[in-house]
Amino acid sequence: MSLYITARLFIEFIEEFEQLYYQRKLEWIHFVQQSIHALGHYVNEVVTKGPLICASQWTMERTIGNLHNALMVMIPTLDPDYGKPLYPRWSKDLGNGYALLKLQERSCHVTTFAEGIIIKAFLDAHFPYSPEYIFFDLHQRFRVCHWARLRLPNGQTCRSVFSLRETRQNVRRAHNLSIKGALYFAEVLFFFELRSDHNTQTLEPLALVSVYSPPDRTLLQESNDTFYTCRHQGEAGLRVVQVTTFLSVVSMIPHVLAGEERFYMFEKPGMDLANLGGILWDEDDEDNQPT
Numbered sequence: 361m362s363l364y365i366t367a368r369l370f371i372e373f374i375e376e377f378e379q380l381y382y383q384r385k386l387e388w389i390h391f392v393q394q395s396i397h398a399l400g401h402y403v404n405e406v407v408t409k410g411p412l413i414c415a416s417q418w419t420m421e422r423t424i425g426n427l428h429n430a431l432m433v434m435i436p437t438l439d440p441d442y443g444k445p446l447y448p449r450w451s452k453d454l455g456n457g458y459a460l461l462k463l464q465e466r467s468c469h470v471t472t473f474a475e476g477i478i479i480k481a482f483l484d485a486h487f488p489y490s491p492e493y494i495f496f497d498l499h500q501r502f503r504v505c506h507w508a509r510l511r512l513p514n515g516q517t518c519r520s521v522f523s524l525r526e527t528r529q530n531v532r533r534a535h536n537l538s539i540k541g542a543l544y545f546a547e548v549l550f551f552f553e554l555r556s557d558h559n560t561q562t563l564e565p566l567a568l569v570s571v572y573s574p575p576d577r578t579l580l581q582e583s584n585d586t587f588y589t590c591r592h593q594g595e596a597g598l599r600v601v602q603v604t605t606f607l608s609v610v611s612m613i614p615h616v617l618a619g620e621e622r623f624y625m626f627e628k629p630g631m632d633l634a635n636l637g638g639i640l641w642d643e644d645d646e647d648n649q650p651t
Contacts, residue, residue, distance in 0.1 A: 369584055374399055447459045447461075458565070459511040463523065464505065468495070468503040469504070469505075470504075471503075476496060476499075483554070491555055491557075492554050492555055504550075504552045505552060506552060510603055518535060518537055520567075537569075537608065539607065544572060544573075546572065546597075546599070547612070548568075549598075550567070552567070553565055553566065565604075566602060568599075569597075570593060570594060570597040570598055572592060572593065575588040575589055576590075589624045591620070591623070608627060
């Protein structure tokens with residue numbers, strides 16, 4: 361069924377592209393590149409020959425990659441990253457490909473009232489016997505030690521609003537994430553850890569986020585599930601979530617729709633296939649230091 365849907369969407373795209381840019385004019389035929397024309401044949405090629413990788417140069421490229429990986433297994437010292445730790449210094453491995461990365465506060469600081477209320481509601485719902493309740497003051501503000509960044513299983517690093525790099529003019533806005541099990545996105549304010557029970561020393565890795573509104577359903581449907589436009593909800597969208605629910609870093613790009621400021625989601629393609637192993641160093645050495 362998915363192949364038929366794919367074929368229909370490809371044909372609709374080709375016809376719309378030609379109507380917009382070609383319009384059956386001979387002098388405009390150069391707009392119809394081979395890459396556009398080929399879309400009409402992809403599904404038929406898959407039906408008759410199987411996945412496209414079976415009928416393209418990618419097969420040879422994959423074979424070269426497999427031979428490379430086999431050599432790395434037989435002679436590990438050929439790997440330039442041999443012997444290096446998986447994560448940089450000052451990080452905390454959470455398992456399953458997740459890791460908290462510095463910066464981390466050495467002393468606790470109080471949250472805002474709204475943030476404290478959300479954290480308390482999370483404790484009431486999930487960890488009612490947590491010893492962390494003693495860190496709430498009379499105004500329901502919570503004392504917490506912030507972590508700045510999180511490494512995801514796909515190798516991406518998610519920053520947070522707390523991260524000191526967010527004060528730089530050339531900052532990459534990498535503190536927005538997609539979340540498992542739901543069609544929504546969130547801006548990460550900070551990462552932190554809590555004890556769930558008096559009888560355990562294990563810390564639960566969590567994040568305080570501001571969830572964007574659900575995407576506009578009409579635009580999402582008309583764009584064939586490609587245009588996700590949401591509103592930033594600020595304090596109204598505050599939630600505490602477990603870091604293991606995060607899927608990938610996304611960009612939330614501001615735009616104006618019908619006079620309203622909104623954000624549309626852009627995600628780097630192929631991140632669901634990115635976790636192929638290797639050393640997960642971050643490119644920002646100065647971020648790997650404690651505070």
